[in-house]
Structure formats: structure tokens, C-alpha cells
Amino acid sequence: MPQSLDSIVAIATAPGRGGVGVVRVSGGHVSSLAISLLGKLPVPRHATYAAFHDFDGSIIDRGIALYFPSPNSYTGDDVLELQAHGGSGVLSLLLKRCLKENVRLAKPGEFTERAFLNNKLDLVQAESVADLINATTEQAVRSANRSLAGDFSNTINQMIRKLIDLRVHVEASLDFPEEEIDINDVNFCESQLTEIRFTLDKTLKLAQQGSILREGAQIVLVGKPNVGKSSLLNCLSGEDVALVSEVPGTTRDTIRQTINIKGIQLHIIDTAGLRDSQDVVEQMGMERTRQAISKADAVLVLKDVNDEAGHELEKIFKLIPENIPRLHVINKIDLVIQNARAENHGNLTYVYLSAKTEQGIDLLKDKILQMINWHEEEGVFIARERHLQALIQAKQCLDSAATVLTRWEILAEELHQAQVALGKITGEFSSDDLLGEIFSHFCIGK
Numbered sequence: 421m422p423q424s425l426d427s428i429v430a431i432a433t434a435p436g437r438g439g440v441g442v443v444r445v446s447g448g449h450v451s452s453l454a455i456s457l458l459g460k461l462p463v464p465r466h467a468t469y470a471a472f473h474d475f476d477g478s479i480i481d482r483g484i485a486l487y488f489p490s491p492n493s494y495t496g497d498d499v500l501e502l503q504a505h506g507g508s509g510v511l512s513l514l515l516k517r518c519l520k521e522n523v524r525l526a527k528p529g530e531f532t533e534r535a536f537l538n539n540k541l542d543l544v545q546a547e548s549v550a551d552l553i554n555a556t557t558e559q560a561v562r563s564a565n566r567s568l569a570g571d572f573s574n575t576i577n578q579m580i581r582k583l584i585d586l587r588v589h590v591e592a593s594l595d596f597p598e599e600e601i602d603i604n605d606v607n608f609c610e611s612q613l614t615e616i617r618f619t620l621d622k623t624l625k626l627a628q629q630g631s632i633l634r635e636g637a638q639i640v641l642v643g644k645p646n647v648g649k650s651s652l653l654n655c656l657s658g659e660d661v662a663l664v665s666e667v668p669g670t671t672r673d674t675i676r677q678t679i680n681i682k683g684i685q686l687h688i689i690d691t692a693g694l695r696d697s698q699d700v701v702e703q704m705g706m707e708r709t710r711q712a713i714s715k716a717d718a719v720l721v722l723k724d725v726n727d728e729a730g731h732e733l734e735k736i737f738k739l740i741p742e743n744i745p746r747l748h749v750i751n752k753i754d755l756v757i758q759n760a761r762a763e764n765h766g767n768l769t770y771v772y773l774s775a776k777t778e779q780g781i782d783l784l785k786d787k788i789l790q791m792i793n794w795h796e797e798e799g800v801f802i803a804r805e806r807h808l809q810a811l812i813q814a815k816q817c818l819d820s821a822a823t824v825l826t827r828w829e830i831l832a833e834e835l836h837q838a839q840v841a842l843g844k845i846t847g848e849f850s851s852d853d854l855l856g857e858i859f860s861h862f863c864i865g866k
Contacts (some may be wrong), residue, residue, distance in 0.1 A: 426447055426448070426524070427445060427446065427447025427448055427449040427450060427521075427522060427523040427524070428445070428446055428447055428523065428524055428525070428526035428527075428530055428531070428534075429443065429444065429445045429446075429515060429518040429519065429523045429524070429525060430443070430444055430515075430525065430526040430530075430531070430864050430865035431443055431444075431511050431515055431864070431865055432444040432501075432865035432866065433506065433511075433865070435502075435508065436508070437506055437507055437508070438506030438507050439505075440503050440504070440505070440792040441503070441504055441505065441506035441507070441510065441511040442500070442501055442502065442503055442504075442865075443465070443504070443511060443514045443515055443518065444499065444500075444501050444502075444526075444531065444865055445499065445500045445501075445502075445518055445523060446493070446494075446495045446497045446498065446499045446500075446531055446534060447497050447498065447523070448498065449521060449522045449523060450487075450497070450498035450499065450500045451498060452521070452522075453518060453521045453522075453523060454485070454487060454500050455499065456473075456521060457472055457473060457502075457517065457518070457521075457755050458470045458471070458472065458473070458485055459471075459473065461487065462485045462486070462487040462500075463487070464487050464488065464489050464492075465486070465487070465488060465492075465570060466486075466487075467484050467485075467486060468484065468485045468486070469482070469483070469484060469485075470482070470483070470484075470485050472485075472502060472504065472508075472517070473516060474517055475517070475520065476499075480504075480510065480513045480514055480517060481504040481505055481510050481513075481514070483502060483503045483504040483505065484502075484503040485500065485501070485502055485503075486500070486501040486503070487499075487500055488500075488501075491538070491540075493551045494531065494535055494540065495532075495534040495535050495538060495540065496534060496537075496538025496539070496540045497529050497534060497538070498534060502514055509755070516815070520591075524701075525839040526858055526864060526865065527859075527860075527864070528859065528861070528862045528863060528864050529550070529859030529860065529861070529863075529866060530859065531865070531866055532546050532549050532550075532859065532862060532866055533546070533855065533859040536590025536847065536855075541668045542570075542573050542731075542847050543845070543846055543847030543855075543858070544567055544572050544573045544576070544807070544845060544846055544847075545567065545570060545573060546570075546847075546858070546859075547567075547569060547858060548564050548565075548567035548568040548801075548802055548803060548861075549862075549866060550861065550866070551564040551567065551570060551634055551802045551860050552564040552565065553863065553866065555802075556680075556685065557633075557634055557683045557684070557685065558678055559682075559683030559684070559685055560633045560634065560683070560802065563630055563633050563634075563749065563755050563800050563801050563802045564801075564802045565657040566799070566800075566801045566802075567630075567802045567803075571598045571799065571801055572627075572801040572803070572807075572845075573703070573846050575619070576623070576842050576845050576846055577639070577846065578619070578621060579616055579619055579623070579842055580764060580839055580842050580843060580848075581816075582612065582615070582616050582619075583616060583835055583838060583839045583842070584839065585612070586609065586612045586613065586616070586835060587832060587835045587836065587839070589605070589609065589612075590609065590828055590831055590832045590835065591609065591832055593605060593828050594828050594829065594832060604651055606825050606826060609825055609831070610822075610825055613818065613821060613822055613825075614822075616818060617815075617819070617822070619635075619819050620811065620814060620815055621815070621816060623811060624731055624808070624811045624812070624815060626799055626800050626801060626803075627801070627803035627807055627808055627811055628793070628803070628808065629794065629800045630800050630801050630802045630803035631803045631804065631805065631807075631808055632684060632792060632793075632794050633683070633684065633800065633802060634648055634802045634803065634804065635685075635805075636678065636684065636685030636686060636687050637684070637685075637686055637687065637717040637718060637792045637794075638687050638712075638715060638717045638718075639688050639689065639715050639716065639717065639718050639719075639720060639721070639788060640689045640712045640713055640718075640719050640809075641653060641687050641688065641689065641690050641691060641719075641720050641722060641794075642691055642713060642719055642720070642721055642722070642725060642736055642739075643721060643722035643736065644724075644727070644736075644742075645866065646736075647722040647723055647727070647751055647752075648724070648752060648775045648776075649690050649691065649720060649722050649749040650675075650690055651775040651776060652690075652720075652722065652749070652751065652775040653677060654775075655673065655686055655690055655691040655778055655781055655783075656677075656679050656690065656781065656784075657677045657679050658679075660844075663794045665846075667787055675689070675690040676688070676689050676690075676718070677690075681785045681788065681789060682785075682789065682793055684789065687830065689712050689716075690703065690724040691708070691712055702835070710739055712721050712741055713741075713744070715740070715741055716744055717745075717792055717863055718744065718745045718746065718747065718788065718792055719740050719742070719744055719745070719746045719747070720746075720747050720749050721736060721737070721740075721747070722749045723748065723749070723750055723751065724750075724752055725751065725753050725755060725756055725772070726752070726755065726756070726760070745791045745792070746768075747769055747771060747784075747787055747788065747791050748768060748769065748770045748771070749770075749771050749773065749784065750770055750771065750772045750773070751773060751774065751775055752774060752775075752776070753772050753773060753774050753779065753780070754774040754776055754777045754779065755767050756833060757770075758772060759779075759784055760774070760779040760780025761780070762783055762787060769787060769791075771783060771784050771787055773828070793830050806844075807845050808847075810841045810842065810844045810845045811841075811842075811845070813837075813841040814840075814841040814842050815840040817837045817838035817841065818834070818835075818838050819835045820834050821834035821838070
């Protein structure tokens with residue numbers, strides 16, 4: 421494995437004070453830097469206690485040095501990790517010291533990018549490093565770890581290998597166009613294709629669940645003024661994040677709060693009440709409500725239990741695109757002494773609750789998870805939007821392939837396009853622009 425001559429350095433621990441701080445170096449100049457800084461080259465993969473020297477021989481700090489020679493390191497290049505006291509001054513001095521030794525400051529995600537380029541990780545595993553760092557729930561951590569361990573990649577690679585085997589069979593048949601198509605060949609292709617499509621459907625389903633884990637879901641609260649949107653937001657979040665008042669139009673801007681339900685992040689957005697108003701500021705708030713609705717994964721339409729359906733509610737319904745799931749929430753049941761419950765009327769679900777007394781809140785949470793199609797399933801791995809799009813593209817190609825089993829040329833092309841789509845997930849077919857976009861969102865030092 422060729423080693424990168426260009427050497428990079430970064431502080432790998434978060435800013436601020438801590439017991440230990442880490443400075444990481446990777447590249448072709450690591451061994452000379454180690455000798456200059458420590459006075460010797462540490463024993464590979466052993467913790468070495470040493471003094472970290474500045475150029476004038478003075479000691480910056482004392483700590484642990486870890487040396488990983490190429491190719492047995494995270495990046496595949498020589499790597500040196502310096503574990504010093506975690507003060508920002510100490511780490512800054514160590515960083516400046518390294519930058520004087522033919523070493524440059526690392527870009528965000530550059531260590532992991534080198535691991536990918538040196539075939540230490542595929543692209544899915546590389547992305548899961550960032551997802552693991554950013555995970556905020558136990559479910560997300562476990563799913564990111566599954567991706568990092570290669571579960572997602574292995575599934576994709578198995579499908580690619582089966583596609584290649586099937587393509588070989590089809591391409592071989594194309595070499596003999598004068599021969600009639602053997603029914604046994606058609607049956608074989610159909611059997612293999614059915615197996616691949618079954619695996620792909622299951623993988624897509626798991627990836628969609630993983631996307632919810634990673635991104636969370638945008639849940640927008642809409643309704644007329646004074647139906648209890650702000651009270652419901654406060655109730656769901658367990659905090660007084662929104663002002664509650666009997667005065668209509670109190671909420672004039674969107675208020676966003678993230679909550680956690682069974683390990684799933686939900687971004688709850690309280691919006692300005694929708695009504696006819698001449699107040700310019702209130703009109704601006706209502707316009708932001710419309711914008712929030714257009715970006716929502718699901719909408720909660722709130723109504724006061726004493727309200728009759730009217731033209732204002734009809735206007736609200738028209739603002740919600742048909743492809744966005746909606747749940748009707750009937751609030752203030754404490755005023756009419758009703759029990760919390762859920763009712764289905766046709767395709768619509770109504771949840772009766774009280775944001776004031778918290779009756780029915782747990783029922784609402786369960787219904788929200790159902791509305792965004794979340795259900796706990798074994799083997800969920802973290803997935804990104806690009807993964808979903810690639811899987812959907814591959815599915816479309818394989819669905820088309822299933823309709824042209826006796827037309828070898830078209831079948832071969834559909835199988836090829838499906839393979840290309842799946843290869844984009846692991847990085848087999850990835851542009852430099854895509855790599856730059858992915859790694860630019862990593863933290864520096866990883």
C-alpha cells in the first residue's frame with residue numbers, strides 16, 4: 421500500500437479543557453517527526469511515556485506517544501498519536517510544533533478520507549464514523565456501529581456479487597444470438613433475480629428505518645390560534661420552550677424543539693396560528709408556517725375539542741400536500757371530561773388528548789412513530805439519503821429487468837445499471853465531488 425508523502429496533523433479531541441487531549445499525525449514524515457519531537461521512534465503499537473520537546477529542547481509536556489507504522493494504522497499511512505494534558509494551550513503548542521516539520525493542518529475528515537483511499541474502509545464505513553460521532557441516542561449508536569462493522573457493506577457487496585454472476589450468465593448467452601433462448605436459462609435468471617430483489621427490498625426497508633434514526637423526523641404543529649399548539653410542544657418536550665397565552669397570535673414565529681421517543685429523534689416545530697389577520701408580523705409568521713409544512717415529514721393538525729369544522733380548518737388542510745402524512749389531534753378534552761383515545765375515520769386518525777393534564781400524550785407519541793413508519797427491527801443500520809436513492813435506483817432497474825427476461829440485451833443493461841447504483845453506496849463508483857462533499861462534513865481530526 422503506497423504511503424501518502426503529504427503529512428497532516430490535527431487536534432483530535434474536542435475544544436476546551438479535559439484530562440487528556442490528543443494530537444494526531446499521519447503521513448510520510450511521521451517517523452522523522454517522532455524522532456525530533458520525542459528523541460526516538462516509539463515501539464510500534466505500544467504506549468510510550470515520553471517528553472514532548474520543542475525545537476529549542478524545552479519540554480512542552482509529558483505524556484503518551486503511540487506509533488502505528490503503515491499499513492497497520494487507521495489511515496493506512498504511518499500514524500503518531502500524542503496524548504498530552506487536555507488544556508488548549510498545551511495542545512496548541514504541540515500542534516504548532518508539528519506544523520514546523522513538513523506537516524500541514526488536516527482538513528475536516530481527511531484522516532478518514534485517507535483510510536477510504538487506502539482501502540482500510542469502504543465509503544459506507546467511512547460515513548458511519550461521522551454518524552457514530554454525531555449519534556445522540558442509543559439506537560443510533562448501535563446502528564452506526566453495525567454500519568462501521570461492515571453489516572451494510574457486506575449486504576451490498578453480496579448483492580453485487582450475485583448481480584455479477586447473473587450478468588456473466590446473461591452475457592454468455594449473448595455470445596450465441598443465433599441460438600433459441602433456452603427456457604431453463606430464463607427460469608434460472610428469474611430465480612436468481614427474485615432472490616436479489618428480495619434481499620434488496622429488505623435492505624431498502626432497513627435503510628429507511630436507519631435514515632429515520634440518523635436524521636430524525638420533522639413534525640410540524642398547525643392549527644388555528646389558541647388550540648394549544650404551544651402547550652402541546654411544551655408537554656412533548658418537558659420544558660416551557662414556547663409562550664402560552666390566551667391572546668390569539670402569541671406565537672409569531674416557528675419554534676423548534678428536538679425530543680426523543682424510543683430512541684428516535686423528532687424535531688417538533690410549533691408554528692404561528694393560521695387565520696385571517698392584517699398584522700404584518702403575524703402574516704410573516706404564517707408564511708413561515710407554510711414553509712415549515714412544505715418541508716415536514718408529518719403534520720399534526722390541532723383542533724379544540726369544542727370547535728366545529730369550519731372554513732379556516734379547510735384552508736389549513738389545503739396547505740398540507742397530499743404526500744405528507746397527517747394526524748388530527750383533538751385537544752382540551754379535560755374541558756368536556758372525556759377520556760384520551762384514538763379513533764380512525766376512513767384514512768384519517770384522530771387522537772383525543774389534553775396537553776394541559778397530559779392525558780393521551782403517550783398515545784400520541786406512539787401514533788407519531790406509526791405515522792413516520794418507524795418500527796423496531798433487528799439489524800437496522802444507519803443510512804443516508806444518498807444510500808436510499810441508490811437503493812431505489814437499483815430496485816427500479818431490477819423491477820424493469822424482471823419484465824424483460826427473454827430480451828437478453830435489455831436484461832444485461834438493466835443488471836449493469838443496478839450494479840452501478842449499488843456500487844455508488846460503497847464507493848466503487850464514486851466521483852471526487854461526492855467524496856469531497858461527504859468528508860467536508862466531518863469534524864477536524866477524524
